[in-house]
Amino acid sequence: MSEKFKILIVEDEMLIGANISLQLNELGYEVTGIVPRGEEALQHIEKTTPDIMLLDINLKGDLDGIQTAIEMQKTHNIPIIYLTANTDEAHFNRAKETKPFGFISKPFKKLDLQRTIELTISQMDKKIRMHTDSESLSSNSFILSDSIFVRHLNSMVKVEIKDILYIEAERNYCRIFSSTKEYLVVLSLKEMDEKLPAKHFLRTHRSYIINLSQIKEIAATHVVIGNKALPVTKVQREELLKRIQAI
Structure with missing residues (x-):
């Protein structure tokens, strides 16, 4: 990987966030931060814009993960991968509206994380190539x-x-x-x-x-x-x- 992809972790269970960060570093990615609240995530991306957001759906605070994604998408176009322990159909349907690149169910293995991020990067590159071919x-x-x-x-x-x-x-x-x-x-x-x-x-x-x-x-x-x-x-x-x- 010639250029490290930058990933923001938005996770209110800090032990889980720290474990994800360690795994991402081992996989060769750069973690721009681990933040526990949606409001902090929105502030973070104004200072350091990541390439991908790993976003827990069930965040505590005024904004859950889906609301955080909606607010983020008003000003940025950052690919989202949702993290979730258990999502009912109503939450899943809300999450789909934000057009995430993937879902990872907790608890997950390092291989699940690796493959989901690699698929996301592949989709990002494909999207860029498609647009480049048609309008550039x-x-x-x-x-x-x-x-x-x-x-x-x-x-x-x-x-x-x-x-x-x-x-x-x-x-x-x-x-x-x-x-x-x-x-x-x-x-x-x-x-x-x-x-x-x-x-x-x-x-x-x-x-x-x-x-x-x-x-x-x-x-x-x-x-x-x-x-x-x-x-x-x-x-x-x-x-x-x-x-x-x-x-």
Whole structure:
């Protein structure tokens, strides 16, 4: 594994969490944290975004695992693997709505954990390849002052800058969300940030670049674009307010 996948463990039984962490380290994964509450998990991913969340369904506190997943998915697209001791049909049906990549029943063996994570990574890679084949920027694509040319099937499609809502990092790629479609771009978010016209766009978070003209609402920790709340770091919020005033 050339690059360690980062995994967050959300488990309120700390002995179980510590045991999972040990197993993940032995398997070659990086554990970004072990947190016992959904609220803490949401705070954690704003500082360190994992590649995968191992999420106990029956968390104690104000948010159970499913509610935590729902809140997380408002701002992030992190694959979920649920951990559960016993889930009735009602909980299972609620959990399905969050589109998890897998379920692991407690108690589980190290091999169960290993295979479920490997299958999740395989699904993630397959999803990226599928999108890359259908909608991506080729190596000779280019960005103009008022538009981006995106490869779609066998042709290049012009996407107007004004129609772009925001851009989200997806490992070594980034996804452009326009007012009508999504496009997967074979560029890192850092590379995209360097190429985009600065007067229109601002990187507000390690995972997001926003189109300043598309902002509907500015809050203390996020902005609203379309129907999605996108996180803004404290430092970038100050820059955002300066840029908005200058428009």
